[in-house]
Amino acid sequence: MPVETAGALEKRVFEMNPFEFSTARRIIFGSGKREALPELVASRGKRVTLITGATSLKRSGALTKLVDALSARGLAVRVLSGVPGEPTIDGVGAVVAQARKFAPDVIVSVGGGSVLDLGKAVAGLVPNPGTVLDYLEGIGAGKKLEQEPLPHVALPTTAGTGSEVTKNAVLGARMYGVKRSLRDPRLIPTVALVDPELTLTLPPKQTAHSGLDAFTQLVEAYISRRANPLTDGLCLEGVRRVGKSLRIAFRDGSNLAAREDMSLAALLSGMALANAGLGAAHGVAAALGGRYNVPHGLACAVLLPHVLELNRSVAEGRMAELAGTMLGRVYVNRSEGAKRLIAEVKGLLEDLEIPPKLPGVRVERDELPGLVKASWGNSMRGNPVEPSDEQIAALIEAVVEVV
Template identity: 45%
Template structure:
């Protein structure tokens, strides 16, 4: 793929490894934190050891929970809590929802204003001008890669959409990825988050903005996901598969933040706004049809496109077979989704009558801009219908 140059941005520091969670208190202290807002998922008891560790170093903490996907309203409440407690650092501990909420709260606590002042698409889109409060992001699932991205996806209930609050100033000061945190994650969560991670490796690799650095990470991540995801979900994750899934997720976050995504995530944003649906499960439902439609569109309208040979490379990486064809890779993804019991979008309420509105919203999503080529309304409609 021809390159004219690229940029690569990520968290100031990435710490990876089993047992590294124990390093958090010292890391927060080194960042100058004294009063910490600890943003967690729906089960704050999992963060008990973190609170105790912070306390042993004389650091106090306030806990703020995020149940379900983060919304503008919940981020407003979290920001108010951080300001009321005079927090000077944020630790986000949980799945993508907790991490995105933590990033948004850290940004708003430092910059002031309302989320809608800065939100894309449905907000005023103003730029953040001040660095976020020092933030440590700790994923407890292996899917979103949010610990190394510069945006937070928030639900806006009134508009029935999800939109991003985005700025380089939102990058965490530290991403702490401990694969041991995947112990005990339910199989359904492992499946949906793992397929989200896989889509965040595939889409940047096929993206119109792919670059050599993200390509290297995507290739390595796809191999790790391919050899471990099915086994981890169906048999339970051992130490090796936990490490593979955690790295695949981390690499996916690095890739999407620096090479963009595509139609899978272009659809996922409006689906998440229109229905109560977990992001990872939505991406999993959309992935097979999106790959198939993109491949056909490239062959018919852009046969010299540099993304076309990449479909074959994806097939080789996923199947492990040197002679694999592009269709073999898509078949592999379909079989994986079937084996892992991925439901269609109809499970979350999508009907045929919703499809035109969904297509209109997907076309306006920022992720759609990096798709290998623009898809027609008919092609987008086919993806939506087949993903039901």
Template identity: 40%
Template structure:
């Protein structure tokens, strides 16, 4: 027995955004528009809101959202009282939109509702409807039921999760990903891979999520280099489709050790989430394979072998070829090493202890204890002891522009 859930309506294809904007009006007159800092990219949506004389408020988000950002923006959002939220941007923007949709109608603060470091109280009031429009092929947030937020005081990433947080509409137009930089494309594609891979080998897969993952592997493996390195448009479409499938798969199956560790390291390091998950992937995969071999867990081994066959396109591929494929792609895409971000200076035991509290790690293919997590981190950090920490001076920020009726007011938080 299994359940399957996804966004209420999924619209996919080149040019789908322009053909679907009229759906905004179906959900009300007052629109909260959440975008990234480069608001010029969302001009098609803004122009539509103005043309239709809709009342709207605009929130532009810088970097990955944190709990403080959500709480401050929710105060403004409650004053505006939107009927629908339109989230136009990458995974972080869509997560911010979904978090606001959940928090604005509910009382209390964000810590009442988040997992791991919060009270994890169920939402009492149904979230506002969300229309999600991804501009990157990455997290699949447009079809997931959670929002990932950084908790600054706890130095960890946590989820605000509820089935009603699934967007009412997901508009996935691959043309919005054209021209994306190699760095953003690469880490997004590999984050998609980790979603597909962990959902495929998790301890509670199901036939439907397996089907999604296998098709995701096919599309991603045949297109990842052409999309990221050459901006090939057909390959971009494949990546957008694979990202959507990854989001659907993780919503209906589980994740694992990669995302359990990433939730902690994401709070410790100034490294993009996609870089962290990508660089953890081969080490967690290898650990799971070795453990499954030692314990005779044939189902897990069969899944890694099937994955290797799809990724490499070779029927004679063995399960270890899946790890080799990942390592090869990481090298070809020039994904930064986690040592550059100071992972070697973290306290592995504390990272492992915190990771074991995460929801994601409970879905890992085999049981992970603190010792095994420390071993994974030590493998990630094999170096000469003189790793240089990457300097990242860009602080978390939230830019808020309020636009409603015929007046304009601007404020910065």
């Protein structure tokens, strides 16, 4: 049998397939644009449940201003706070029960990815009977939402997950050692209202973690088997903005132009991942995050160079394009370009003070097979190389201490 060249293999993996593309019905982007919130809500109803969790938002007074603006527009507002971190099944159940009592017409979520995900879960579950578990994939009954979710306006306060335009709500189910999603295209928020000014107070560490989550999402969606021409354009533009601005936003959080680039990169990463899927960094990060208390963006970041190394044999042309986009040049030699991307990613991680391994995570050797199995979630399907269990175990061993 003739040996397939790397170029021919890549061409076959990435040949154009039929695709569909869904995103928020409306995207409003720009500094100061949060002022549009009262009008956006008032055109959809009179009673609004505002989901938040961000204490820094409360401290800065931004939350009070948003609530006051909604009240001044004559809207009945009920503020509900989730617990810090990813929403859990019980946590979502409690917030949904409170929201059902209030009977809102509209959901507004203001916060990081977890808060926006909680907003999606509440928007989906308030009009539908039953519990969270009834609708959860994998560990629950996986029922379909019969009724349309409530209108949902999502305002991100981090620049990372792109949750404002994705169709799933990630829920922690630590008792099962996994994360699972409520997933439905109708859970994409109705309006993504992205105001980069809301990210100005994000501390450097969270700026790095969330920015690297967005970056990993852009890279994985670009080299995903399910990439399509629309997501390709979004990913390249997002990667260009990350290359230009993530280091600046990390060093000087008050630099609005850099914050704008990162908010846009995060938005583009969400649009891309919702339609092209992700890869092994997100697959393994979900398994580690389900078992250990590690920030999602940090887990993605430490995994990314290893995942790129794994995928180089199949995706080096695409990786060379990403390197060229980040560095503003063209790599005619694909192999050189792909290596350049990996070096560039490592340099970026170093500049953002990301350690090579997840600090404080110790994994017993006999836990490895379980983690490998848990890595085979939805994300893994986009990965260009179909990894063996040994290759997944090697990824895990590369980023945690195995004892």
